[in-house]
Amino acid sequence: MRQSYLFTSESVSEGHPDKVSDQISDAIVDLFLSKDPEARVACETLTTTQRVVLAGEIRGKGIIEGDEWAPGIEQEIEDTVRGVVKDIGYAQEGFHWETLTFENFLHGQSVHIAQGVDASGNKDEGAGDQGIMFGFACDETPDLMPATIDYSHKILQQMATDRKNGTASFLEPDSKSQVTLRYENGKPVACTAVVVSTQHAPGYDEGEKEAELHEYVKGVVGKILPEGFITDETQWHINPTGSFVIGGPDGDAGLTGRKIIVDTYGGAAPHGGGAFSGKDPTKVDRSAAYITRYLAKNVVAAGLATKCTIQIAYAIGVSQPLSLYVDTHGTGTVADDKIEDAIRGIEKLGGLTPRGIRTHLGLNKPIYRGSAAYGHFGRTAEGDLFPWERTDLAADLKAALS
Structure with missing residues (x-):
């Protein structure tokens, strides 16, 4: 690597x-x-x-x-x-x-x-579609997420908070961020470039108001990134096209499911191609992506690896997964196939069937709107929300591999 x-x-x-x-x-x-x-x-x-x-x-x-x-x-x-x-x-x-x-x-x-x-007779509930799903975790941030996507989300979350509470009333809802980090010895050490394009009130594209907007954005980024990541060599691109008054659906049509890399790992891990939003949890595009994140995060949380990718595959109407694949990218403390065996042997996971996933994670609840912005992963598990972010399987994994 x-x-x-x-x-x-x-x-x-x-x-x-x-x-x-x-x-x-x-x-x-x-x-x-x-x-x-x-x-x-x-x-x-x-x-x-x-x-x-x-x-x-x-x-x-x-x-x-x-x-x-x-x-x-x-x-x-x-x-x-x-x-x-x-x-x-x-x-x-x-x-x-x-x-x-x-x-x-x-x-x-x-x-x-x-x-x-649907389940019927002796047939268990089958997967809502065929496909492959991936989960990922790494130790780059406390949320066990790739740093570049984690910081990109948090910049925009802070801007939205400031817009809504009046701290930055010149902001409008539509915005994008992009963070480039330099890695040394496999770890992020510095930010080489930041791009932020934000919709704004009229007049904030020139003069003192433009300077105010730029200074505000730099302040937010400085609070989000670790100390020392921003240097004199960091490149800044704030509203690089100029005016951004017309935005949102008025500026560009929107469709469900077009931001699948933003929703997951920012390109740092593979993606099976299926979107999440708008789908109930019988659709394995959603539920299997959640369980693979849960498994990968618990592998890292258990100290079994510092980086983990997990793939799972299904056929429509078939309950049992077709395959399970674990890759710790050479960082594992035990062999990857041993981790696969441990996962298969944990009874509470229900064999990773669609019903087993939904039952273990508690997915048949109205918990999804909050996941539809700022990423489905790297969030805080709280009550019924973001149950796939819990690390309550770490002890089971360690016990199975001891």
Whole structure:
């Protein structure tokens, strides 16, 4: 493995048009799971100038029968959509939570998909789709995440907090960040470049107001990155294109599922290609990506490696995973195949079947909207939220390998 190199990751804010779409889709997942924990949801969202469009396939008690909506649910869906847009902060002429046009094209789930996924007779619940999913963890940050994506997320989170509490009232919701770090001996030691593009109030693209915005951004970055990472040689690119007044869905259309690298590890690990948002946890695109992160994080937390990638694969309608692969990148204290055997032998994981994953992590709950911005990983497990970030399996792994 290379030990000295530059590496870059990017993040986008909750006001980025694709993230607006992700948050709406996950708010719909939460709405339906709150009514029926076994609801099936595949919700796609399109956002553009003064318009939000939903499409997809759903099933759930008290939600929809065939293509007939339960009384009042269509209004709840619309209210949920407008509430998300309002919470993000969009009350602009080109995208306003109260006056935007809303269209709902959600409909009942295909019976052919249902028959493959549902449990019946002696058949256990099968995977909601075929595919490969990856989890990753490393010891670069306390969150056991790659440093470049961790810092990129935290910069935008702080900016959103400051926008909403009035500390930086000149900011608008849409923004992007990018952090480049220099690695020596495999560890991040310095920041060589920062890119931040943020939507702003009129006038903050020239003169004293532009200088105020630039100084503010540098202050946020300086607080997020470790002491000494910013040097005189760090390159700064703040709103490098100039004015950024028109933004969000008014500036560029947004779609659910287009920020899968931002959602995961910033390019520092493989990705199976499936998006998360808008999908209930029977979809292994989501739940298996969560369990592989959980496993990789616990491997590192247990001191079995400083870097770990885990892959798992499924076939639609089949409950048992087709493969499990562990790679500790030469950092493991035990052989990778031994870790695989240990994972397979931990009974509480339920054989890593879709039902076993959902049961162990407690995924059939309305817990997803908060994951749809600033990354699904590297977050704080609290109550029912982000259960895949817990490190409560570390002791089991160590015991199995002792």
